[in-house]
Amino acid sequence: MANLYVALLLAGLHTFAYCHRVPAHHERENEHHISPKHDHNAPYLKLVPGNVDFAFKFYRAAAEGSGRNNIFFSPLSISTAFSMLSLGAKSNTLRQLLSGLGFNQTDITEHEIHEGFHHLLRKLNSPDAEHELNIGNALFIDEKLKPLKKFLDETKHFYMSDVSHANFENPEEATNQINSYIEEKTRGKLEDVIKGLDPEAIMVLVNYNYLKAYWRNPFNYEATREGDFFVDKHTAVRVPMMNRDGFFSSYHDTDLSCQVVQLPYKGSASALFILPDPGKMKQVEDALNKDVLFKWLHSLRRRRINLYVPRFSISGKYVLKGLMRKLGVIDVFTNNADLSGITREHNLKVSKALHQSFVNVHENGTEAAATTVVEIVPTSLPPEVRINHPFLLLIHEAETNSILFMGKVRNPKEN
Structure with a gap:
């Protein structure tokens, strides 16, 4: 059985606080309420309950084995990557993925999930002069793997995924190619994320999420x-x-x-x-x-x-297989995986899933x-x-x- 190696990467969150001046007490900070201005029929709104539930479920799974360590991750990065993977999943593998991500299929259909992510990514990636937020996905595919046109079309449409060929017969070359892509998309904050590709890897899925934001009222x-x-x-x-x-x-x-x-x-x-x-x-x-x-x-x-x-500045690194299994996502990592939506063949599984993150909170001393x-x-x-x-x-x-x-x-x- 060939292995599908999925790498889930979070781009570094790098928060700067420019200290031109600290405003007087009468300059009010704008509050961010739970009911912002938006289209109440926007497709991404149906994702909110599932995405928030997933964030807290994953946190608890990560906290169980964290001991005295810090915890930091992007729930949106992980859920986006596994949701994109679900485009190629069927039967019990698909049900486990969607359930593990917090989606009850009696309340939201598979199409509504993907359409919701499509609109969510477009919304979050909208140019904003006040902060920089870039979220994206990529597929690196071995030339001998022939994915279905439907799978490729849907990853590009719903998840705006880049698609590139990689020479997995030369693991060092493929590793350098993928790591260079990640480093570029994360503005150099995440380097050498992939240390060793699975020798049987024929496809790598990457998600990145990068935020650079400025305090509305900075610290002095x-x-x-x-x-x-x-x-x-x-x-x-x-x-x-x-x-x-x-x-x-x-x-x-x-x-x-x-x-x-x-x-x-x-x-x-x-x-x-x-x-x-x-x-x-x-x-x-x-x-x-x-x-x-x-x-x-x-x-x-x-x-x-x-x-x-x-x-403070902290980072997080997670091997996701064990954590996702705690959330009921099991088959996709085993020989029982049904990822026949990728190639029609029942010969793919996820061998590894990784997540890495970074946050730096400070007041920009220069x-x-x-x-x-x-x-x-x-x-x-x-x-x-x-x-x-x-x-x-x-x-x-x-x-x-x-x-x-x-x-x-x-x-x-x-x-």
Whole structure:
């Protein structure tokens, strides 16, 4: 049996915060609500429940074996890649893929899923002068593999996939070709992702997802100071803590014992920092679902806060076979796989599936060092929110209700 090697790659999320000036307290940050302006009949809206459920299910699967490590991944990258793969799946393999991705086929048809991704990718890739977001897919195919025209046409139409030939008989050449493509699409943030191709590989599927965004109201580099981050009740590490006293959309969830603070980027994306009370991380993790997320987004209210956020850079690498099996996606990795929608033959399976991600959150010191920044606020002391112990991070795109990136920062000093 020939092996179909699927590589699922996340482009590095590189967030810059230009510090030309910190606005005064009366300059309001635009809030990102759960009900943005969009066509309520847009096909991608039918994907929202499944995509959000998948994000949290995958998070829990990844968290089970993470120990004391940080977690960071792009649920949208993984779901897009496996959904594109499902174009070639049939029978039980197809049912497992769609179910594992959070799609109930009594509520959404297979065509609606692919049409939804088509419109979602077009929407997210729309040029926006305020942030850069590029999401795309590619197929690298051995010349001896003859995919069905229908499969190729649908990957190009629904997923806007690039299609290239690769010489898999020369693994080093094919590896260099694919890694160069990934490095280019991720602006150099992900290098040498593929270390060794399966010797029987005849096709590689790649997804990339790259975001470069700017804080709507940046932190002042001059205000960053070293501070303690409490990894646990016995361990503290010194990290650069960014600080800004201003108005933020926030919510204190008394039921789950956590603080939620939203920091908007220019454009339609925002970062949600979820800070559980000490000892309550597992309680929050166990409760994560789409209803909780939407409750948080609906409950955000503008308040004056003296906010401290660590500057950090973390990455994540995942072998997806075991994680997807936890979500019920089993057959596609075995000799029982039915990927006959690719070639009509029952001789393909997924041998490997990888995911790699990167995030860098900071205030762009070079710009700030050349600027004197003064923020004038009322003299009364506001409440403090110090994100100085393990927290959850969501990068949320408001117009499509998409979770672009998700993770847990246990130790911002560890990459």
